[in-house]
Amino acid sequence: MEAKLARRMSCISPFYVMALLARAKELEQQGRDIIHLEIGEPDFPTPAPIIAAGLEQIATGQVKYTPAAGLPALREKIVAFYQTQYGVCIAKEQVFITPGASGAFMADPCYPCNSNFSYLFNGQPQLIPVTAADDYQLTAAQIQSHWQAHSKGVLIASPANPTGTLIKPAVLESAIDQTTALGGCFFSDEIYHGLVYGQQASCALQFSQEVFVINSFSKYFGMTGWRVGWLIVPPAFIGAAEKLAQNIFISTATASQYAALAAFAPETLQELERRRIEFAARRDFLYQALQEIGFKIAIKPEGAFYIYANCQQFTDDSFQFAHDLLEATGVAVTPGKDFGQHNAQHYLRFAYTTPIARLQEAVQRLQQFINGRKG
């Protein structure tokens, strides 16, 4: 007899962009100049004070397990950050330092791992089509109308991946109230907080203590490869989160946690502000340039580093378009298919995680590619 894969493995999709990324690397090795607009990773290095804190810890040689819930000093710094940044008061015990994140019931389009996490735990994610009119965000009315007897909770992300949109404070508040009234858990993915180019993003904790907040040092703080994030749980879930942390991670990488202690230092925050301004300039450039060459962008992205652009004018198959574009021009973008089913074939995600000069070059190549298809 042969060992079999669990049935739920067939529900778990790979990232479609991975095949494209592999091809892009192959072309690069052949000497082609590839412009990477497919990657959700900032191009900036980790800020110097964070690097210094990590080096200092490792140099001691004592890179040992930390408590499962994380380094106490880091949990305290996060508590202080929530007080300063959002004016909310949380207990240190609610903060768990993590090497990852988690999921529920969510917008389409959204980050694909969320669905896959649900399948992994035998959950059934329910993707709810969202529209530009609602900032591509779930509303209380949608939550109410889609709620079923076995529904467990709601996940929102703001700023969102792939659309870069924010949820309005009043919409967030009513979504939390609606979910709570239905007896569900509310999860707020806030990993792109800080990377906003108009108004500040609201934190779910500003409206309720009974929410789960998922955040990370990866994006805004420039610490992708360090693998460190955090989760804030409602007081009643502290014991359960503690048990899960003990069993799932044992602990998060020690040097990464010590490095993260420097993430909230004034000199780090100054550097991050310079980067935010640079991201804003890239957003402005790409938002305008893509529209000038014929892409439709229904709503101006206000955060993260993504533009979710409609390419229906050029193709009914954005997946094929992305592959053809890569082969013909060396510009790599992510097809909508990676983020859900709702009109996914008409969308491409552009990540502005590369300098403006390269974005300009990418737009020129795109224009030539589009002109070539017309002819």
Next chain:
Amino acid sequence: MEAKLARRMSCISPFYVMALLARAKELEQQGRDIIHLEIGEPDFPTPAPIIAAGLEQIATGQVKYTPAAGLPALREKIVAFYQTQYGVCIAKEQVFITPGASGAFMADPCYPCNSNFSYLFNGQPQLIPVTAADDYQLTAAQIQSHWQAHSKGVLIASPANPTGTLIKPAVLESAIDQTTALGGCFFSDEIYHGLVYGQQASCALQFSQEVFVINSFSKYFGMTGWRVGWLIVPPAFIGAAEKLAQNIFISTATASQYAALAAFAPETLQELERRRIEFAARRDFLYQALQEIGFKIAIKPEGAFYIYANCQQFTDDSFQFAHDLLEATGVAVTPGKDFGQHNAQHYLRFAYTTPIARLQEAVQRLQQFINGRKG
């Protein structure tokens, strides 16, 4: 309505030793001298060449995501290590760099996270009582007699936690053959390989390509706080493992992977050999000393850094005994309850992760404690 915890959360046990550890730390803060024999973490620092490799990577500032399956150079080094160490040939694609481990169907006593992992994925772990006569290891006959229609696989660990025993090569081979014949997956937890004081431990891959091998840089290589391990999967499972890695970890901490590149360097291996000799001396001391004061140790441990000692002569409640011992003498040990149900109340686990002088002091305190109870 109130949000509820998933029913399976109630199956997931915390580590009982955690409460004891918390109390030990409290006593330490009050100025008491605590001897830690409860901790499964080597007292040695990370070897210098590994530290240097980690520092060098971080100093570049480019601490970015690696591929989900891990740094290609590290996967290659692991392939070479299996060739040298065990004479087995695996493909680089079978090796996945991980920040953690995973579980199935297992011996009692065993490492408690394994059961909890099964519950988390809605599995039902079946603990099979094992005896000293079988080196506290599962046999092919036990696997066959306990197999049920819905059984999925078998997990063995050698050297084992908490018993420190090895599985004999012929027993391992027949366990693999039996599991394969039943159509199950075979998981071999080899995280204590290298820490052996008599014969070498066998690797499951020496008997079959169709096994899952779980290993880690934590214990033998002294890299606990770096959070980096590896998983070797049968060729047919490469695609599935790749999807899971993309979704669950995204990637393992980058600096930890670069640091691990130095784990197989000759100067690292020389240092690890010195440490292994020191662990062997501690094992010899503690094995004899515990028996001299009345503990029964049915089988001499051959690996890891644990002794699983029967304390039935002193108590029928090793959990209470461990708490009383800590309060009275400041010696912290782990109660059997953390490793299963089979006679757990008659056992204590002693970790020799502390120098011999401290082990001597601990044994003296233990003897006084026992004498005091008799009187």
